[in-house]
Amino acid sequence: LAYIEEKEIVSYARHSQFPHQFCACPNSKTSKRRFVREILAQLEKDNKQIKNNLFICGLKGRVVRQREW
Incomplete structure (x- = not known):
């Protein structure tokens, strides 16, 4: 999912009719x-x-970090 824009994921979810879940986090x-x-x-x-x-x-x-190991 790191390679895909969030708007594309949202569009796919809507198209696939996935149920929408609201974020209840007070810090959102x-x-x-x-x-x-x-x-x-x-x-x-x-x-x-x-x-x-x-x-x-x-x-x-x-x-670079992997080569340093």
Whole structure:
């Protein structure tokens, strides 16, 4: 799922008629996940490839760390 945009997952779930579950978490509106999502949305306005670039950087970092072992 890391390779798929959330909007595509939501679209597929609706198309497949999966039951919708609401988040009852009291911190859902102030979570770090939401905060990062908002930052990425802002960054995407200037660079449409920001998510892809960050993902690639993460993969490169993982390869470097594995070689250091």
